[in-house]
Amino acid sequence: MTTAETGQSSGSKTSDDAWAKLVPLDTRFSDIEIKSNDMVICSEIKPSSVERHEWCRITKNLGQGSATIHNKSSDAILVDEAVIPKDGAVDIISGSEIVPGPEGQDTEAEVSDIISSYCLCYLQYRFTIMPAPESRTQLLQILIDPEHAKCSICLNIWHDVVTAAPCLHNFCNGCFSEWMRRSEEKHKHVLCPQCRTTVQYVGKNHFLKNIQEDILKVDAALRRPAEDIAVLDSSASIQSNLIIGSKRKRRLNMPSPTLEERDNLRLQCPQCVANIGSYRCEHHGAHLQCHMCQGMMPFRANLQVPLHCKGCDRPFCGAYWSSENVTQGVSSPVCGRETFRPISERTITRIPFITHEMNRHEQDITQRCITHMGKTVPDVVAEWLRLFNNREIDRSRMPLNHAEMITASTHVCNDCYDKLVGFLLYWFRITLPRDHLPADVGAREDCWYGYACRTQHHNEEHARKRNHVCRPTRGNHHF
Known part of the structure; x- marks a missing residue:
């Protein structure tokens, strides 16, 4: 019996769009799309064989929230760790996990034995309901009016949107940056281009940036040419919240500052x-x-x-x-x-606390590996920083903004440097052959959820018994 099953289906009332799919938790295998309201899923007995066995029937329930799975195989299957016997049925929702059973499995066995056996040996699927395209478009049309998402300076959809306070009007970063530069040259205050209120603060608006991106996905005609975007990006200067002040002269009859006001002057x-450095x-x-x-x-x-x-x-x-x-x-x-x-220009002498998702057992193993190799933490970090700077490391999981722009000459704060070191030590560990690990941990099994496991933070035994310096094979995390 093969543990990898290729889904085949039969049913009626098919459409071009799948309303749901079975997503294998092992990414080497393809999704099984479910296009009809009542579909039978079949599995191959052998890769070269045309013989197929019915595995299950999935029936769409009324509404968009659930379906019913019928066990059509000759053995029990698991649905969310519940054993479903032959000819049994149960409702499933988006996110339900399903494990097909092997031929010849003793359905009289203990439930815990079945669950353990299936989960360790057989391919698992996650049932996922797909949102209907028409409902997505309708939702965007109702909630988002592009006319309300335009910069009042350039009259186009925002790009890298910033919000001015206290009026809370929104603009392109590049547009407002240029407006602010010209205002500072000519006026005592920076006025809002839309309402002429004196601007006291301005900063990026990440929530509205998501809305801006959704609008452009729905209507590509609203996108600007790449040359215009490049000009805007070259003008953009707002990266964090800016405080824009105007200091008026104190009148002679004004009272002396209070103790709290004097404390504020320290900022x-x-x-x-004073004039410092000719400025x-x-x-x-x-x-x-x-x-x-x-x-x-x-x-x-x-x-x-x-x-x-x-x-x-x-x-x-x-x-x-x-x-x-x-x-x-x-x-x-x-x-x-x-x-x-x-x-x-930075150095580090110890493994940062945040390394390996703050799992102290994994940190100790990494330290033991480094020591056994006759190296120090600075040696390993310097070696992997060189590989990082030469772009020999995949940066897709790097926990820093602007990952592709960072080099060895980039300025970073202490927190971000610790995150970078943790990222490099992850790559050091994940590339080590198992026989290079300490003997007492080399035989540990990988945790299904890998580095993304939440149990390792509150279950000491689980954090110690399973290897968590690995990629997830379950859950919604992808390397």
Whole structure:
């Protein structure tokens, strides 16, 4: 009996569009599309044989939410770990997991034995209901009006949308960045292009960006030419929330600042107070607030010094103030250069806490492997960083933004550097042959859910007994 089954079907009332499918959890095998409301699924006995056996019948129930599976085989099958005997039936929903049974399986065996045997030996499927194309289009037509998703500067659908506050009007990043540059040259304030309210903050709107992408998927005619997108991207300068202020002169009869107000002055940008490095902030100049020290720094878009971490898009002031020769002061918080610097200039002496999804057993195994090879953590990280920089590593699972743009010379924050090291150590472990692992762990079975397993975080025994430095073979995670 082969454990890999190729689905064949027969039924009536077929259509070109599948309303559901059986998705094998082993990605080497193809999906089985279900196109009729009452379909029999058959399996091959041998790859070269034309003989097929009926496996199950799937009947679509009224509505869009469920179906009924009838066991047509000569053996029991599993549906969501429940044993369904021959000629039995049960309702299934999207996400139900189904395991076909082998020929000759003793249906009188203990239920736990059947579940264990089936799950370990036979191909498993997940039943998935497909959304109807017409309902998707109708939903978008009802909920999204493209006229309400246009930038009032260029009059096109937003691109990399940003939101201005307090008026909450939305614009293309490139359009508003250019508007802001011109406003700072000519006026005391940056006014909203749509309502002329003084803008105090502006930042990216990730929720509206998803809506923008959905609109363009539905109506490709609304897409702009690639040349226009390139121009917008070259003008875009807003990567995180910008604070856009205008400082008015204090009137002589105004009372002295309170203690709370004096404390707030400590967050003032040093270049707002004095001329430093031949630069002093304009009264209406835009500022960024450092994610680490909460201090302020001027937003100077044309400066070559990085102001944002490429891995998380958060602003950090360490590189900027280092370039201006400003050190930590009492009145103005300032980060040191060590908090935000290029990857190539960083060193690490221990395995970061977040490595291997914070599984301390896997971290200990990795450390033992490194030690057994006569190397240190810095040696291994340097070796894999070289492979990373030469683009010899797949970056699809890299837990950082802009993964394809990151090189050894990229500035990143401490958190993102730890994530990068964890990513490199994952590749170090996953490429190790099993005979290079410590003898007491080399025989461990891989966890079905691999690195994405949630049980490893709260079940100490499971975290220790199963290997979690591997790709998932179940669940919705894909490497």
